[in-house]
Amino acid sequence: MVVLANPPVVDQIPLLRSPGPRDSFAAVPVVDLSSPGAARAIVDACERFGFFKVVNHGVAAGTMDRAETEAVKFFAQTQADKDRAGPAYPFGYGSKRIGINGDMGWLEYLLLAVDSASLSDACTVPAAAAFRAALNEYIAAVRKVAVRVLEAMADGLGLAPADALSAMVTEQGSDQVFRVNHYPPCPALQGLGCSATGFGEHTDPQLISVLRSNGTSGLQIALRDGAQWVSVPSDRDAFFVNVGDSLQVLTNGRFRSVKHRVVTNSLKSRVSFIYFGGPPLAQRIAPLPELLGEGEESLYREFTWAEYKKAAYKTRLGDNRLAQFEKK
Numbered sequence: 001m002v003v004l005a006n007p008p009v010v011d012q013i014p015l016l017r018s019p020g021p022r023d024s025f026a027a028v029p030v031v032d033l034s035s036p037g038a039a040r041a042i043v044d045a046c047e048r049f050g051f052f053k054v055v056n057h058g059v060a061a062g063t064m065d066r067a068e069t070e071a072v073k074f075f076a077q078t079q080a081d082k083d084r085a086g087p088a089y090p091f092g093y094g095s096k097r098i099g100i101n102g103d104m105g106w107l108e109y110l111l112l113a114v115d116s117a118s119l120s121d122a123c124t125v126p127a128a129a130a131f132r133a134a135l136n137e138y139i140a141a142v143r144k145v146a147v148r149v150l151e152a153m154a155d156g157l158g159l160a161p162a163d164a165l166s167a168m169v170t171e172q173g174s175d176q177v178f179r180v181n182h183y184p185p186c187p188a189l190q191g192l193g194c195s196a197t198g199f200g201e202h203t204d205p206q207l208i209s210v211l212r213s214n215g216t217s218g219l220q221i222a223l224r225d226g227a228q229w230v231s232v233p234s235d236r237d238a239f240f241v242n243v244g245d246s247l248q249v250l251t252n253g254r255f256r257s258v259k260h261r262v263v264t265n266s267l268k269s270r271v272s273f274i275y276f277g278g279p280p281l282a283q284r285i286a287p288l289p290e291l292l293g294e295g296e297e298s299l300y301r302e303f304t305w306a307e308y309k310k311a312a313y314k315t316r317l318g319d320n321r322l323a324q325f326e327k328k
């Protein structure tokens with residue numbers, strides 16, 4: 001028998017049996033960001049699912065389309081050209097390998113650093129001026145959406161000042177990351193009743209993540225008990241917001257960091273943009289005192305974002321990263 005020391009990369013990407021059409025999450029909470037009820041609706045969705053869709057967000061379709069067109073052009077380059085923009089760590093182009101701890105997915109991506117409201121100058125990838133300009137326009141817009149969502153959240157939670165949460169992502173030194181994911185189609189799986197894992201199940205470590213895709217389905221979330229995976233119907237005109245681990249801690253578990261994953265479509269490619277809003281490295285991550293009931297104690301031991309991030313980046317994608325910070 002021949003034993004291969006290094007099995008081909010593609011063999012390391014897990015296959016999934018996807019939820020059927022009945023498991024489409026038609027009840028995804030929809031928040032109209034222009035409505036007076038937005039604050040209450042956001043809090044309700046974060047408590048129930050840690051996930052919601054945002055409409056009437058005010059971002060021009062052209063801003064999203066330009067970024068998408070440029071991203072498609074980038075991923076259409078030859079593999080050798082794309083590889084020159086890598087590796088992805090700490091920032092740049094990556095293919096199939098997610099993180100540095102052995103996770104694999106059926107995707108290629110750009111992982112980019114954001115400084116204030118645009119790509120960090122220190123991050124020289126992508127190099128093309130048109131792509132950078134389109135991403136900068138998109139990042140400025142999506143960051144505004146994140147800020148409005150965090151302000152509405154603070155309002156709904158009865159927090160003062162109004163920027164109690166949003167300041168954590170707008171402050172000097174806030175740790176914002178931007179990711180462009182491209183999931184090529186996987187025609188070999190057509191008709192087999194299963195899909196390849198595009199991006200394996202995980203929670204996001206930051207406060208919130210704001211996602212927009214090109215309208216190809218694939219995103220799934222785990223419902224609260226984690227027992228059921230449901231497909232999120234795609235909507236290229238909307239944003240989808242995830243509660244991240246840090247926001248779970250700030251609310252002492254009232255909001256839940258949502259487990260999610262992406263499965264590949266056998267015929268259509270998916271392009272997604274995700275803005276991850278994280279706080280400055282020195283930010284203390286602990287339940288906000290106003291959110292603790294009388295006599296209620298923190299479920300977590302004290303840590304800073306730097307400590308959490310360092311620990312999180314040592315874990316595998318599907319690990320429960322917060323477990324090591326829970327009080328026993």
Ligand SMILES: C=C1C[C@]23C[C@@]1(O)CC[C@H]2[C@@]12CC[C@H](O)[C@@](C)(C(=O)O1)[C@H]2[C@@H]3C(=O)O
Nearest residue numbers: 098099103203204205312313314315316317
């Ligand atoms: C396997 C990993 C990839 C990841 C770092 C980690 O060690 C665990 C968290 C992963 C994650 C998930 C959300 C974001 O996509 C991401 C950029 C992040 O902040 O945490 C990724 C990390 C990554 O791809 O480097």
Ligand SMILES: O=C(O)CCC(=O)C(=O)O
Nearest residue numbers: 179181199219262272274
């Ligand atoms: O690409 C997507 O649709 C989601 C990917 C994701 O969850 C992530 O990059 O953290």
Ligand SMILES: [Fe+2]
Nearest residue numbers: 202203204260
């Ligand atoms: Fe994610």
